[in-house]
Amino acid sequence: MSGTSRSFLGKGPTFRLDVAYAVWWNLALITVGSLIVSVGVKSLAVPHELVAGGVFGLASLAYYVTGVLSPGWINFLLNIPLFLFAWFKVSRRFFIYSAYATVATTLFYEFVTIPIPVKNQLYAAVASGVITGFGAGLVLRSLGSNGGLDVVAVHLFQRFNIGIGRVYLLFNTLLYCGSLFRLPLDVIIASLIMVFITAVVVEQTLSLFSQRKVVLIISKLADAISEDILTQLRQSATFLKGFGAYSRREQNVLMTVVNNVQLKKLEEITFTRDENALFIVENTFSVIGSSFSRRKIY
Template sequence: MSGTSRSELGKGPQFRLDFYYSTWWNLLLITVGTLIVTIAIKGIAVPHGFIPAGVFGLAALIYYMTDWLSPGWLNFLFNAPLFIFAWFKVSRRFFLYSLYSIASTTVFYEMIPVTIPVQNELYAAIASGVITGFGAGLVLRSLGSNGGLDVVAVYLYQRYNIGIGRIYLMFNALLFSFSLYRLSPDLVIASLIMAFITSVLVEQTLSLFNQRKVVFIVSNKADEISDDILYQLRQSATFLKGFGAYSRQERNVLMTVVNNLQLKKLEEITFNHDENALFIVENTFSVIGSSFSRRKIY
């Protein structure tokens, strides 16, 4: 068994938490995410005349109708009142990260020449939705947002736990209803497909790296197993009191939370100690506190 002290075990998890909250990591997520979103919108959505999700979609619709400025600059202008809202209702840090996000989107849109040659309208809607949703989800994994509708969505999620993807769908339902007066039904339907896929990918990207496994281990060797979890997996565990219905004997039930990569090692540790152990695994997508995710405060 390693001679690592229990106090040293917490250094790794604490480093991870500080890492995820560091400024450069959040700026990296925002930069990469906004670049991906810009490529999808400028390279696929706008050439096909689609209405992207959120405030950028409103900017694109006005651009199609008036040819005034570009969708990138219109999006920047429409975000001004929402940034004021973010400053007062969310936080100044959230405001600054979101401002960087929308500025990056505008710069990328104006400076990067990109066209993705997808001819089929349905394929284009699917591809644009997947790429946009993934990029937007990356940005929302930071302590900022993509600006626009995300500002309101993050506020509602933080206060009322309303899913961010659902906010997109409600806003776009109104946006596309209005679009029917200006665009062909085929374009509106394709845009709806794109928006739906975007909202799904945003939710999936937000939960992608949060998936954990809750494991319950019923064994007479629970103490030995817990020691190996602490020193080999560098992970904590909790003893729960159990009482056997058949044996009428009290025993410890070991509960721990691991990621997908650690699960197989935990299984090996358990059955090396006790081949008759009961090993129960459940999926979970939200584990906050201790050595896992901090409560996300924007």
């Protein structure tokens, strides 16, 4: 398969409303996410002396050791130099949204108490990981961050293409090695489980509304199928030049990108036109540009 033929990609009608850069949308994501994070940490992690990852985990460890202030306020103080870094190295918008997230998390932690009576430490680690991961994922869907290590991780990713996960892995490795001098091994293991679940849920939350399906359709009736896609799905498509290894003939290969809801309808359109068509589906994490989501610029 090589080359391109005539393309409809991005030219089909669209009714998508892009709110990714709207202030109200970002503030809503950050507020709800920060509330969920604070509940997950305060109601589950801290009562069992679990150490969350990142700067909040460092703040929790400092609280367990000193008993001075609370993890929320220690986290706020530790974030001050990081926010100065964000102001000069990332962007002012990123700084403002991230600062708002940290202030919101601190206030929610101090003034909102939602008891979650989980007595088993392992169950608390699992529940805290799910709740905290979902809240952190909501915040990261905005143009800001949860503050803390996110600030440094985003800068390193933009400047040097260093994966955010690698930054967290290195920091958390050092954090848990230091925790061994203060906390029992069982607590460290439970904390590792919590952080692992948090990371998984964050990834799932980030991809919740971004996942798409790339579909390749090989059919002699590709032209007719493309017209049905445009009219019935109101979705664009692109023709690629294909060359059959067996038939030794050129033919159009239709490529389009759809969401999970549209996929079954696209399958029906394809095989209604041509029951001998080849229908290939590939998962993709994110599609940026054209009539899809805009590129995130912090």
